[in-house]
Amino acid sequence: MHMSDALLSVAVGATMTAVSTGIIGTSIKKINKIELEEKKIPMMGVMGAFVFAAQMINFTIPGTGSSGHIGGGILLASLLGPYPSLITMASILLIQCLFFADGGLLALGSNIFNMGVITCLVAYPLIYKPIIKREMTPKRITIASILAVTIGLQLGSFAVVLETVASGVTELSFLTFLSFMQPIHLVIGLIEGAITATVLNFIYQMRREILDSALRKAPMKPVSLKRVLFIMVFATLITGGLLSAYASSSPDGLEWSIANVMGTTELENNTSVHNTLLNLQEKTAILPDYSIVNETGDPSPASTGIAGVLGGLFTLLMTVIAGVVLMYFKKRNAGRPVN
Amino acid sequence: MSNISNSLLQMNNIENMNQKNTVIHRMEPAVKLLITLMYLIVVISVNPYQVSRLIPYLFYPVIGIILAEISLRTMIKYLVIAMPFTLFTGISNLFLNREIAFPMANVVITQGMLSCCFVLLKSILTILAVVILTSTTSMDDLLYAMIHFKVPIIIVTQIMFTYRYIGVIAEEASIMYHGYILRAPKAKAIKAKDMGPFLGQLIIRSFDRAERIYQAMKCRGFEGYVSFSGKKGISGKGWFYVVITAGILIALRLVNISILLGKLFM
Structure with a gap:
């Protein structure tokens, strides 16, 4: 689910980077506020390394003959708490991008949002935690893990579709792309959820205090959650509305529909004034190709x-x-x- | 198993490549980071279908790879890992959009062909740019550069810890994996039903190790954050490189050299 740089436009990439940076900034403030004990700093690092190692271990998927590995977002959140797990996830994604070519550097904001923010700050506090908080039992851990992982992954893959389509790099329509992504991630989510549940149940039996401390240490105040949701809605509106409309003045959007309607990729614009203006616009604009004109203004x-x-x-x-x-x-x- | 050792090998390879002493390796890390980011932004800003505009940007990875003496094999390995999803997008564009872009000799070039080439080329360019950065800059230097660009210290510390301990924890996982496979010789991978205790055990071992690491660090005066000493900012010469590169990148973005050269033949 890692997005590469090639799948993003500058507008979408920049928006998502800004959103993720903002949320990480808020998380750091929260961590400082709850006076993260200094012991947790190396703990976060080592657990980050654990998620890496866990992703390298393949397991057989029953009945398919193929194998897969876990993503580890909910696992991390249930061991470290929401904010520290987001910071850890961001570090993991950066290392993956730099050393394993898994996801792009400019797409890092999108990837942190899709795999980190959605899992650690949405699926964990809204789904996992309420189920566990009342009473921690193996059954509840199982239900909470499967639901949180599946829903988190569904939201994440939905975000991937939104971001890719808004960037205008795929010819797949929104709905077709969505119908490719969601069912695959539903299956992946159910399997990963089940594995996460067995891992957490094992921890519950062996060292319950680890799970307890994650619930206790990082309280999620309802106000902060609202703020996070507000930022998300705001970001979605910006990406979906203003910026993507700007970005998709590429052939995928306006010009494309014109091409389909008129049977030509361009509108007639042979007047000399028009051409001069278009040439001038291309020479002066910062991102000249966001204007509808062919490459040289040549008719x-x-x-x-x-x-x-x-x-x-x-x-x-x-x-x-x-x-x-x-x-x-x-x-x-x-x-x-x-x- | 091959997964774990492959990943560790890949990290080791990169660390070995960092140790070389070439013009690119000697450049200031912050300058390299800045140039890479600028390059990525400019390449990504090229609009779909404009393959000709992307081609001139190949100069950067080609020159970078040769000057930094990065093996072609390493590059190809990275591209193979990173390309599948992009390849899917590119190839689907090929079939989904058969609008004719322009005829050329007896061949018809479709919009789908252009957007397929575009996505693949863009992907290659962006991946290579990042690989050049990481193959020529050590993790410590990159972290210093991040501090220079005001990335919060807690993030930098996290990246440092995670990166440092991947080897350690992966080795632990590898030992456990060996133990499992030796007792289940016909198994290709760990059975899903055994994953719970397996990963659970790894978590407990990692937790205990983190505890020991913390105690060892505490003995050496750790107070919550790792202090990074020494400034590695950008010198006047570094800024000169940045400005020149930015100038070239923007010039290539504004003027389509491919089209200009193509017109010479027509």
């Missing part, structure tokens, strides 16, 4: 397309030649003694 898309292919191939050739020349010089210099 003929075919010639631009062919020029693009020829020029692109030539640029590629030049890149390869530059690489070969550079490699030749590097090798020649490598043979020389260093002064």
Whole structure:
């Protein structure tokens, strides 16, 4: 479920980074407020490493012959509490992005939101905790884990669909994409929920105090939750409304519908004033391609397309030649003694 | 098992690559981080279908890989890991959008072909940029750069701890995994029903280890946060690199070199 940079537009990426940064900032404040005992700092790090290790261990999925691994968000939240688990999750996602090419650097905000915020600050306090809080029994732990993991994963994959579609990189329609993602993640969620339940039940039997301390240490005040939800709704509105409308002035949105309606990718705009203005706009805009104009303002898309292919191939050739020349010089210099 | 050892091997490979001494390795970490972020933003800002605009950006990874002496094999390994989802998106675009973009000789180029190439190329560029950064900068240097850019110390500390202990905990997991597989020789992986006690045991071991680590740190004067000494900011020379790179990136973004060169042939 890690999103790569290639699946995001700048507008969506920036919004999600801002939202996640804001929520992490709030979480750090909360952690400082509840006076996180210093023991928890290395604990969070080691548990982060545990989630990593846990993700490397494959288990067989009964009846399918295939294998999978757990995500570990709810597991982490139930061991560390919501805010510390979010910080830990963010660190895990950053390391995964840097060292395992799992998710992009600019998509980090989205990934933290989809897999961290939704799991640790939505599914855990709204689903897992209320069920466990009244009474901690193996049955309740099982129900809470399965529900929290499944719903968390459903919300997460829904967010992935929203962000990808808003970015305009896929030709899949919103509903088609959704119908691909949700059922797969429902199955994954149920399996991961069941595994999480057995792990937590094992901990419950062996070292119950670990689960108790996570419930006790990081109280979620209702006010703070409201704020988090408010931020989320606000972010959704911005992403879904203003920014994505701006971003999807790409062919996926407006131009695309024009293309479908009129049977051409462009509206007629042959007047010289119009072309001059469009050229001027392309030269001056910060992100010129967000305006509806073909690449050079050339009225003929075919010639631009062919020029693009020829020029692109030539640029590629030049890149390869530059690489070969550079490699030749590097090798020649490598043979020389260093002064 | 192969999963655990592969992942650890990958981390070790990267750490080994960090130790080299090339022009790129010697660059200031904060400068590299800034340039990588700028590159990613500019590449991502290119609109769908504009493959020709993306191609010139290949210069950066090609030059970076050669100057930093990163093996092609490592790069390909990363791309294989990171590409599946993007590949799915790209290929689905190929089938879903058959609108004709433009004819070329006897071949018709569709919008789907363009957007498929676009997604794949964009993915390759963004992944390579991050790999160049991590293959040439050690984790400690990256953390210093993060502190320079005012990333909260608790996050930096967490990343440091998590990264440091992945090896330790993964080794623990690997020992347990060996024990399990030796007693269940025909099993390809751990059975789902055994995952509870297996991971549960690993959690308890990790907790106990965290406790011991904390006590050891306390003995050495730990007071809640790791203090990072020494400033590794950006020097005047570093800023010069940043400004020049930013200039080139923005120029490439504003002027479509591919189209300009293509027009020469027509």
